[in-house]
Amino acid sequence: MNLIETYINEVTQRLPEKIRDDIAMELRSTIEDMLSDQYTDKDVEVVLMKLGDPVKLAGEYNNKPRYLIGPMFYESYINVLIVAAIISVVISSLTLFVNGMITFEGDKSLFTVMAFIGQLCLKMLLSSLNVLFQVFFWVTIVFIMLERSGVSNGDLYTRKKKTWSPSDLYQLKKVVAKRQIPKAEVFFSLFWTAIWAIILFKSAEMIGWYEQSGKGLEGLTLKAPLFNEEVLFTYAPFIVLLILIEVGLAIYKFFIGRWTNLLASLNLIYHFISVGLLCFMLTDETLYNKSFTQKLYDTVPDVPAFWFVSTIAALMVVFSIIDIITGFNKANKSNAAIDQWMKNG
Numbered sequence: 001m002n003l004i005e006t007y008i009n010e011v012t013q014r015l016p017e018k019i020r021d022d023i024a025m026e027l028r029s030t031i032e033d034m035l036s037d038q039y040t041d042k043d044v045e046v047v048l049m050k051l052g053d054p055v056k057l058a059g060e061y062n063n064k065p066r067y068l069i070g071p072m073f074y075e076s077y078i079n080v081l082i083v084a085a086i087i088s089v090v091i092s093s094l095t096l097f098v099n100g101m102i103t104f105e106g107d108k109s110l111f112t113v114m115a116f117i118g119q120l121c122l123k124m125l126l127s128s129l130n131v132l133f134q135v136f137f138w139v140t141i142v143f144i145m146l147e148r149s150g151v152s153n154g155d156l157y158t159r160k161k162k163t164w165s166p167s168d169l170y171q172l173k174k175v176v177a178k179r180q181i182p183k184a185e186v187f188f189s190l191f192w193t194a195i196w197a198i199i200l201f202k203s204a205e206m207i208g209w210y211e212q213s214g215k216g217l218e219g220l221t222l223k224a225p226l227f228n229e230e231v232l233f234t235y236a237p238f239i240v241l242l243i244l245i246e247v248g249l250a251i252y253k254f255f256i257g258r259w260t261n262l263l264a265s266l267n268l269i270y271h272f273i274s275v276g277l278l279c280f281m282l283t284d285e286t287l288y289n290k291s292f293t294q295k296l297y298d299t300v301p302d303v304p305a306f307w308f309v310s311t312i313a314a315l316m317v318v319f320s321i322i323d324i325i326t327g328f329n330k331a332n333k334s335n336a337a338i339d340q341w342m343k344n345g
Contacts, residue, residue: 010054045166053164224291259330271320
């Protein structure tokens with residue numbers, strides 16, 4: 001794709017699909033009329049500079065009211081929304097199902113089992129509706145922010161100057177050629193976010209001290225939850241903020257397609273916030289259920305509870321440091337690969 005086509009694409013991808021071909025034809029004709037018969041790349045840059053920023057030019061062509069999610073982002077928005085919704089609903093439903101099977105009490109008559117299954121399905125349905133609403137809300141918020149920022153897949157991170165220039169188009173071409181973050185990595189990140197968020201908020205029903213009072217899973221009952229649910233939910237606003245940051249970071253990766261210094265820096269900030277919040281929560285003694293800590297002490301009296309807390313915190317710090325260093329290394333390698341690609345033409 002040459003510079004002219006790159007510029008035209010930057011304009012038309014922000015327009016409704018039904019007018020894209022007409023505008024592309026008009027723009028191409030305008031640019032050709034402004035160029036001499038034997039033009040150079042420098043001549044093209046001069047013409048494109050006269051036409052101006054493709055974002056502003058697209059706004060001039062599009063006289064209709066702005067979309068909530070515009071044409072440029074709509075397909076990606078739907079893809080991310082579908083994947084995030086499926087992941088979240090599946091994890092939420094499986095969590096409820098497994099927890100229901102473990103905590104099921106009662107006789108094994110057909111009526112009792114059918115009634116239990118009916119209640120469990122209703123719970124799963126209501127939970128899925130709630131999860132779908134949350135996914136729709138947060139993903140939409142992130143994409144609205146991207147839409148209103150007037151950026152594209154490339155200029156999300158390549159524009160370092162306030163004033164647009166044709167040289168920015170070369171950066172866009174490099175993005176297409178050097179996408180290094182696979183979409184599978186982004187979707188796994190969303191998957192992992194959904195897992196830990198659901199497990200954490202349902203920890204009072206899932207995580208704790210289990211004892212075997214009968215045979216099989218039926219006899220396995222939760223005697224003491226790990227966390228004090230009331231205290232845990234006082235941290236809910238901070239946890240939700242962390243979820244939003246993690247989802248936003250995953251979507252940002254989806255668009256830019258490669259590691260950059262900015263992405264590595266954002267990753268560092270995310271880890272700083274997440275590890276800080278985790279360490280603060282782990283050192284809050286009121287967060288833990290007293291029954292759980294007592295059972296833990298009765299079972300392993302020679303090992304202080306602080307040892308478990310400090311071990312978890314230390315592992316989180318180590319993994320975060322590794323991920324931060326890896327991010328900056330990938331950013332440096334990506335920049336070097338881009339420079340080499342540019343030298344080779």
